[in-house]
Amino acid sequence: MSRLVLSFVLLGTFVLPLMPVSVQAEVIFKQRSLYRNIEVVDDRDSRCLRFANRERRVSRQSCQYFDDPDRLVFDYGKLVFTGFLMNPNPERILIIGLGGGSLPRLMQKLFPESRIDSVEIDPAVIQVAEKYFSFTPREQDSVVARDGRVFVRRALLSKQTYDFILLDAFTGDYIPEHMMTREYLQECKELLAEGGVLVANTFSSSRLYRHETATFAAAFDWFFNMRRQTGNRVIITGKMPQPDLETLRDKARRIDWREYGIDLEENLDWIEAPSKRDLEARVLTDEYSPANLLNGPG
Amino acid sequence: MVLAFIGGFSIMSIELLAGRMLAPFFGSSIYVWGSIITVFMLSLSLGYLLGGRLSVRAPSLRKFGYIFLAAGATITPLLLAGNVIMEAVFAAVEDPRYGSLLASVALFFIPTVAMGTISPYAVRLLVDTVGHSGQVAGFLYFVSTLGSALGTLLTSFYFVLWFEVTQILISLGLALIACGLAAIVFGRGTTESA
Numbered sequence: 458m459s460r461l462v463l464s465f466v467l468l469g470t471f472v473l474p475l476m477p478v479s480v481q482a483e484v485i486f487k488q489r490s491l492y493r494n495i496e497v498v499d500d501r502d503s504r505c506l507r508f509a510n511r512e513r514r515v516s517r518q519s520c521q522y523f524d525d526p527d528r529l530v531f532d533y534g535k536l537v538f539t540g541f542l543m544n545p546n547p548e549r550i551l552i553i554g555l556g557g558g559s560l561p562r563l564m565q566k567l568f569p570e571s572r573i574d575s576v577e578i579d580p581a582v583i584q585v586a587e588k589y590f591s592f593t594p595r596e597q598d599s600v601v602a603r604d605g606r607v608f609v610r611r612a613l614l615s616k617q618t619y620d621f622i623l624l625d626a627f628t629g630d631y632i633p634e635h636m637m638t639r640e641y642l643q644e645c646k647e648l649l650a651e652g653g654v655l656v657a658n659t660f661s662s663s664r665l666y667r668h669e670t671a672t673f674a675a676a677f678d679w680f681f682n683m684r685r686q687t688g689n690r691v692i693i694t695g696k697m698p699q700p701d702l703e704t705l706r707d708k709a710r711r712i713d714w715r716e717y718g719i720d721l722e723e724n725l726d727w728i729e730a731p732s733k734r735d736l737e738a739r740v741l742t743d744e745y746s747p748a749n750l751l752n753g754p755g
Numbered sequence: 756m757v758l759a760f761i762g763g764f765s766i767m768s769i770e771l772l773a774g775r776m777l778a779p780f781f782g783s784s785i786y787v788w789g790s791i792i793t794v795f796m797l798s799l800s801l802g803y804l805l806g807g808r809l810s811v812r813a814p815s816l817r818k819f820g821y822i823f824l825a826a827g828a829t830i831t832p833l834l835l836a837g838n839v840i841m842e843a844v845f846a847a848v849e850d851p852r853y854g855s856l857l858a859s860v861a862l863f864f865i866p867t868v869a870m871g872t873i874s875p876y877a878v879r880l881l882v883d884t885v886g887h888s889g890q891v892a893g894f895l896y897f898v899s900t901l902g903s904a905l906g907t908l909l910t911s912f913y914f915v916l917w918f919e920v921t922q923i924l925i926s927l928g929l930a931l932i933a934c935g936l937a938a939i940v941f942g943r944g945t946t947e948s949a
Binding site (some may be wrong): 491492518578603604605606607610611614633635640702726742743744745746747750751 | 782
């Protein structure tokens, strides 16, 4: 008996560490781009885009199931689509932060008449999305390699507006600090058409969380806060009076996106009001934006 | 020596803040930092040239003080017209590479040239014999570059966490002006020691 235990211990000590964490995971593409290390990894049932900034801290940016590529993998992506309850027929959509392109892909499918502009700072990420994640802009769509804030300012100068804006430029590891300020959010708000919706996917779970809350409150009259245990936080707001939750529930009942992994009714249950205490945190501005210092340890 | 330290400190602190100031207009892409560093290096090199020239004619601690006053004063346009200038450049130049380069020149060229004149002028004030000139110059580089290192560290680790960009810039400007005034006051009595 004790020998059996011993042999298991030995097996655990010597053999298990030699085995990869996930047996079938295979890196099929690797590139050191201007901004980060990009990896495309095939697992048993899905393909993922990863940004490997340091050993041991790898963040999965975007994943796609082999047998059901339209079905969203991550919770945050599913929460993002809640925003369409407030503007069910968006004509112009802006996505800042492309990643693997899974969200714009699904938007192309759900809103065939829409025009989607995607902005991504890293040209290598755009190539990967197109080559490995079957992201293909349609004729009316555009994909631009540019800093998100620069794009927003240019768009304002040329008097454009959008019905739906998705802010998805944070990687969890690093936050572009000029895109987490009151001024930036105000610029995005200005870029919204009347009745337009803005959805932000952020990662913060640290000290930054309170500052983020206060900053959104400083730029918008209202917002919905959605938080999952996975560390993702999705904020939804818009250029409209605060929608009534019951009305949204009614709308949610009439749309069935469960085949894409999205349960709109359940999503609405995740909405919570921002806490009063968080609203007292210092607002992040162009003058004061140490987002990464606040997001770090300590 | 204290003056050279504060000069070095200010240069790098302002360079870091330059990134902060440009980001809302030109982003934080790699070429924005490229523009900033290019302009600072170019301005410093011209500043060294100018400082050397100035030190030839009747150098004095009092005049050295005026250099600091001037450097402090050149920060004022950053505070007053920074956003207006960047907005104008943004509207005029579509390519963010040349936009950030042009904005860097417009905002930081003159202050950095002014701060660049400090080191060679200080060398002239402190050197008493040719034999010691290398040693004095070496020690001045040491002090001013140490100031730069500390300016970089404190600004990026702590100042941006505690203060607003404008508050830090005003403080640096005031520190330079205070240095200038101190040099002028001390310069009345003697003509040595920077």
